[in-house]
Amino acid sequence: MDSFSSPSSSSPSSQMSAEDFMDQLKVQLAQAYAEEFLETVRGKCFDKCITKPGSSLSGGESSCISRCVDRYIEATGIISRSLFNAQR
Amino acid sequence: MDALNNPQLQQLINQEKERAMANEMIAKLTSACWDKCITGIPGSKFSSSESSCLSNCAQRYIDMSAMIVKRFHSMQ
Numbered sequence: 001m002d003s004f005s006s007p008s009s010s011s012p013s014s015q016m017s018a019e020d021f022m023d024q025l026k027v028q029l030a031q032a033y034a035e036e037f038l039e040t041v042r043g044k045c046f047d048k049c050i051t052k053p054g055s056s057l058s059g060g061e062s063s064c065i066s067r068c069v070d071r072y073i074e075a076t077g078i079i080s081r082s083l084f085n086a087q088r
Numbered sequence: 089m090d091a092l093n094n095p096q097l098q099q100l101i102n103q104e105k106e107r108a109m110a111n112e113m114i115a116k117l118t119s120a121c122w123d124k125c126i127t128g129i130p131g132s133k134f135s136s137s138e139s140s141c142l143s144n145c146a147q148r149y150i151d152m153s154a155m156i157v158k159r160f161h162s163m164q
Binding site: 018021022025026029033036037040044045048049064067068070071072074075076078079080081082083 | 094097104107108113114117118119121122126130131132134139142145147150
């Protein structure tokens with residue numbers, strides 16, 4: 001088996017349909033977006049809520065983190081709607 | 089499937105690219121406006137000053153962008 005033969009010269013069943021390609025593209029974009037979003041929220045909420053790291057998460061820190069995540073998601077919606085309304 | 093020779097696929101890919109770029113702009117702006125507007129500990133809801141700061145922030149960014157382009161062009 002020639003390991004250098006190009007994929008496009010192999011059988012049709014090993015090629016991907018355009019639809020499958022787009023599905024995979026959308027899934028990967030969504031995953032990348034979700035990872036980036038989570039990383040941002042981690043940073044923001046760590047700054048706001050964990051001011052003096054103790055030997056475990058306190059109740060105050062935990063509820064701050066919950067609220068922080070909710071507020072950040074809400075902020076994303078506010079910014080998104082504000083941008084959408086400003087553009088014609 | 090050869091993506092480069094398929095114009096319909098190219099168009100679908102471009103749509104996803106635009107969507108991704110719009111999402112990135114929203115993400116960057118949300119991060120910057122959060123830092124400017126949410127100065128204290130996050131509450132169980134935004135105060136009215138916090139939420140108006142956030143929406144103002146996005147709109148002022150748009151105004152600023154237009155102003156920058158205009159100024160840049162006036163210097164050429």
